[in-house]
Amino acid sequence: MSLIAITEVKKRFGDNEVLKGISIDVAPGEVVAIIGKSGSGKSTLLRCINGLETIDEGSIVVAGAQFLPDEVHLKALRLKVGMIFQQFNLFPHLTAGGNVMLSQMVVKKTPKKDAEAVARKMLDRVGLAHKFDALPDELSGGQQQRVAIARALAMQPIALLCDEITSALDPELVAEVLAVVKELAAEGMTLVMVTHEMRFARDVCSRVVFMHQGRVHEIGAPEEVFANPRTPELRQFLGVQ
Amino acid sequence: MTYQFDFGWLIGSLPVLLKGIRITVQLILIGAVFGVALGIACAWVRTLGPKWLKPVVATYVELIRNTPFLIQLFFIFFGLPSLGIRMSELTAANLAMIVNLGAYSCEIIRAGIQATPRGQFEAGASLAMTPFQTFWHVVLVPALQRIWPALSSQIVMVMLGSAVVSQIAAEDLTFAANFIQSRNFRAFETYIVSTLIYLALAILLRQLLAGLGWMLFPRKASR
Ligand SMILES: Nc1ncnc2c1ncn2[C@@H]1O[C@H](COP(=O)(O)OP(=O)(O)O)[C@@H](O)[C@H]1O
Ligand SMILES: [Mg+2]
Numbered sequence: 056m057s058l059i060a061i062t063e064v065k066k067r068f069g070d071n072e073v074l075k076g077i078s079i080d081v082a083p084g085e086v087v088a089i090i091g092k093s094g095s096g097k098s099t100l101l102r103c104i105n106g107l108e109t110i111d112e113g114s115i116v117v118a119g120a121q122f123l124p125d126e127v128h129l130k131a132l133r134l135k136v137g138m139i140f141q142q143f144n145l146f147p148h149l150t151a152g153g154n155v156m157l158s159q160m161v162v163k164k165t166p167k168k169d170a171e172a173v174a175r176k177m178l179d180r181v182g183l184a185h186k187f188d189a190l191p192d193e194l195s196g197g198q199q200q201r202v203a204i205a206r207a208l209a210m211q212p213i214a215l216l217c218d219e220i221t222s223a224l225d226p227e228l229v230a231e232v233l234a235v236v237k238e239l240a241a242e243g244m245t246l247v248m249v250t251h252e253m254r255f256a257r258d259v260c261s262r263v264v265f266m267h268q269g270r271v272h273e274i275g276a277p278e279e280v281f282a283n284p285r286t287p288e289l290r291q292f293l294g295v296q
Numbered sequence: 297m298t299y300q301f302d303f304g305w306l307i308g309s310l311p312v313l314l315k316g317i318r319i320t321v322q323l324i325l326i327g328a329v330f331g332v333a334l335g336i337a338c339a340w341v342r343t344l345g346p347k348w349l350k351p352v353v354a355t356y357v358e359l360i361r362n363t364p365f366l367i368q369l370f371f372i373f374f375g376l377p378s379l380g381i382r383m384s385e386l387t388a389a390n391l392a393m394i395v396n397l398g399a400y401s402c403e404i405i406r407a408g409i410q411a412t413p414r415g416q417f418e419a420g421a422s423l424a425m426t427p428f429q430t431f432w433h434v435v436l437v438p439a440l441q442r443i444w445p446a447l448s449s450q451i452v453m454v455m456l457g458s459a460v461v462s463q464i465a466a467e468d469l470t471f472a473a474n475f476i477q478s479r480n481f482r483a484f485e486t487y488i489v490s491t492l493i494y495l496a497l498a499i500l501l502r503q504l505l506a507g508l509g510w511m512l513f514p515r516k517a518s519r
Contacts, residue, residue: 133424144419158423
């Protein structure tokens with residue numbers, strides 16, 4: 056059974072149909088890379104899976120629970136699916152530890168002491184145990200993104216959505232974030248990630264989705280997608296003739 | 297100039313003066329705490345709150361910001377009793393200041409909330425927080441930090457504007473000064489003294505607000 060079942064999803068912004076019938080099934084433990092040109096609808100798709108955008112048609116089912124746009128269903132959905140953003144979006148007034156503790160205490164009503172223990176464990180997992188008391192401002196971009204990962208992990212999601220999480224980073228900081236993601240993948244976390252890191256997609260992902268103009272243009276194992284692109288659009292995107 | 301300065305009355309008038317200071321301080325403390333709380337609530341309504349409440353708050357804010365404080369005070373103290381709502385001079389003064397600061401601080405705080413990056417709301421939502429939880433735990437403190445200098449100035453202005461409450465015989469510092477002056481006929485000296493006291497209070501208040509900001513908002517560890 057698939058963990059995330061996306062069926063014929065359509066999304067419009069006014070007259071602009073951004074998703075034109077997307078269907079993807081993600082199995083538990085799978086790591087799916089979504090690639091494609093800017094504007095092809097990759098972010099919109101992830102945002103729909105997390106309920107940050109409502110969908111106009113089709114269905115999204117996560118671990119058997121249907122996505123419905125009311126507060127109870129949204130909360131249930133978001134407890135299952137964590138999201139990590141390109142711009143980190145850490146809370147600037149809280150320390151790294153505070154960032155990881157907040158939603159545990161506010162949403163799950165975890166007592167402070169337990170939330171702190173979880174936060175220390177999660178920060179340790181991303182290699183930042185020693186930065187518990189640092190403010191986001193005092194961290195490098197790579198460190199901030201790793202705190203954001205720890206923050207999402209602290210809610211114990213069954214899947215993580217990553218939207219170009221290394222695109223805002225200086226090149227030398229990309230590796231440390233990808234290493235964390237790679238480790239999560241190895242531990243069996245289900246991941247759906249929009250990425251421009253083709254090498255990473257090839258090495259770590261179980262499937263690659265190429266999106267083009269709001270559709271899944273090609274989908275398959277990384278070996279076939281990268282070695283034998285079938286469509287001219289993907290060939291052009293990959294820069295091969 | 298042949299004017300002979302005389303501050304001899306000061307000793308005898310000290311109790312009246314001290315009482316006036318105490319009431320002015322009390323007015324500003326209560327006014328600031330509840331006024332800013334009201335301002336936060338109204339700013340929430342105007343930015344993220346329920347649609348049906350928005351026009352109500354907008355009307356309140358525009359009404360207050362486009363009428364003189366003295367008239368607001370008179371309305372509360374002299375007007376409301378016609379509706380059977382009676383209160384002491386001091387309560388009326390407190391209420392007028394809260395209502396006045398509430399409207400001005402609403403607009404200042406609203407600007408701070410509107411400057412919040414969208415990603416902050418989305419991060420809160422993606423962590424399964426409700427919109428209100430996100431506002432309260434994520435958005436509010438950085439929003440206040442952004443506008444803290446403007447808010448502080450507004451609070452000091454309301455403190456100075458509180459002199460007007462002497463008009464309904466609330467016994468604040470200005471009331472005390474007027475009273476003393478009517479006894480000693482030393483207007484110049486009396487108002488110099490009260491001016492200096494207001495000045496000192498304003499400086500003190502600014503320091504207090506700066507200190508509060510220092511406590512409330514995170515700072516990078518000094519390295
Ligand atoms: N909130 C929005 N309102 C209107 N149009 C939007 C909105 N978000 C995205 N779009 C449009 O949807 C299209 C796809 O955007 P996006 O999903 O961000 O693409 P990608 O992530 O692949 O670059 C773009 O044309 C963009 O302008
Ligand atoms: Mg995008």
